Amino acid sequence: MKRLLIFMLAMLITLPLSAYAEKAKSIDELAKLYDVSSCKKCHPKEYEEWEKSYHAISLVGSPRTMATLATTIKDGFMKEWTYSGVKDIKDIKVEHMLTCLKCHLPQIKDATDEVAQEIAKAAIDGAAGDEDAQNKLKKLGINCLICHNMKAIIHKWTDGEPEKDAVYGTKEGAHGDSKYTKLKKSPIMTESILCGQCHGLGPNFDLIEPTQCATLYGSYLHAYIPSGGSKTCQECHMKENKKGHFMPAYRDPDQAKSAVSVEVDARSLYFLMKAGDSIPTAYVTVKLTSNAGHRIPDG
Numbered sequence: 401m402k403r404l405l406i407f408m409l410a411m412l413i414t415l416p417l418s419a420y421a422e423k424a425k426s427i428d429e430l431a432k433l434y435d436v437s438s439c440k441k442c443h444p445k446e447y448e449e450w451e452k453s454y455h456a457i458s459l460v461g462s463p464r465t466m467a468t469l470a471t472t473i474k475d476g477f478m479k480e481w482t483y484s485g486v487k488d489i490k491d492i493k494v495e496h497m498l499t500c501l502k503c504h505l506p507q508i509k510d511a512t513d514e515v516a517q518e519i520a521k522a523a524i525d526g527a528a529g530d531e532d533a534q535n536k537l538k539k540l541g542i543n544c545l546i547c548h549n550m551k552a553i554i555h556k557w558t559d560g561e562p563e564k565d566a567v568y569g570t571k572e573g574a575h576g577d578s579k580y581t582k583l584k585k586s587p588i589m590t591e592s593i594l595c596g597q598c599h600g601l602g603p604n605f606d607l608i609e610p611t612q613c614a615t616l617y618g619s620y621l622h623a624y625i626p627s628g629g630s631k632t633c634q635e636c637h638m639k640e641n642k643k644g645h646f647m648p649a650y651r652d653p654d655q656a657k658s659a660v661s662v663e664v665d666a667r668s669l670y671f672l673m674k675a676g677d678s679i680p681t682a683y684v685t686v687k688l689t690s691n692a693g694h695r696i697p698d699g
Contacts (some may be wrong), residue, residue: 424511427518431539439544446518447544449645455542458504459519460526460534462651469500471529473520481609482668492520499611503598505540506550542598551597552586559587595633599698607627619694629693636693650697659696663687 424430440447450456477486477496486492493654501508506515519540532584544567552568553559567575568586575583588594596617603612611628620633636648641655648655664683670671670678676689690696 422460425514426499427515427539428537430507430515433510434540434543434545438545438579442576446645449643449647450544453646454649454651455647457538458541459523459537463526463534465504466523466534466537467527469520469523472500472525476609484609488525489517489521490529492517495608498607499609500613502604502607503600503614505542506546506598507540536584547594548586548589550581552584552589552592554593554597589630590634592617592633596620597631614698616694616698619698623695624693631693634692659690659692661689661691663689 405484424433436447441686454461454465459469469506469666471526473486473489473492475483476499477492478488486496487607493513494511494516498520501516501519505519508519510628519537522533522536526537547568548569549562549564553562563582563584565580567577567580568584568589570585570589572585573579573583586594599614599616602615603610603619620629636658637655638644641648641652641658643652643654650656650659661694663686665687667683669681669683671681673679
């Protein structure tokens with residue numbers, strides 16, 4: 401019996417925080433659990449860049465994301481997906497919302513079904529134009545802790561679970577924060593696989609209802625790399641554009657220009673309709689070349 405108790409205690413100590421901590425019961429509680437406001441003091445530039453990004457409002461987006469969430473709930477769970485068990489908002493559970501939130505809000509795993517229901521209602525109301533609902537959704541997003549803690553370790557049998565009091569980057573040392581006191585080195589922080597966890601390979605077959613949304617990483621691995629490409633996501637979306645943690649994509653004019661080159665060849669012609677009468681016309685050839693490391697568009 402004593403050995404069993406020691407074993408159970410050892411297992412508990414090695415589990416990540418989310419495995420045994422009390423789960424958030426509201427959007428506000430989940431936002432507080434993943435609060436990153438303390439990051440701004442030492443990293444003001446990075447924080448300001450991130451704050452303006454779509455990652456910061458990953459439940460609202462352009463706001464195409466919010467509208468898609470609402471459609472998934474109303475037309476998916478409540479209509480087309482007969483066996484979802486969802487007839488009303490009160491029937492929604494975290495496992496349902498993972499269809500979208502596996503990537504758009506992975507911290508949902510640290511919340512109760514009540515939070516999933518609150519998010520679902522806010523998405524529907526927000527898509528209908530309710531600004532209060534939209535602002536509620538904006539309290540949650542893909543923030544510093546998602547990339548620099550939760551997603552910083554992939555091979556957990558090799559590298560262990562992310563430590564709850566650590567921030568992961570490219571160095572080891574102390575970290576000047578009362579809650580996150582350690583700076584740990586992540587094996588993947590500068591690798592595309594970090595981004596590939598959400599901007600993925602295609603259908604999420606691990607879900608009860610597999611969905612196909614992001615396929616960038618699959619395209620990157622199976623087309624760009626085999627054709628001789630060598631750049632990472634971080635190089636194109638953070639370093640070369642000098643926009644850092646804003647991480648712009650196709651909606652950013654500068655990023656769009658760097659991703660596609662355009663060649664136009666135009667020749668004017670006169671097309672004779674009948675004797676003495678003609679209509680000026682043009683023969684135009686447009687060549688679009690993708691310079692991106694993945695297919696365009698995606699999602």
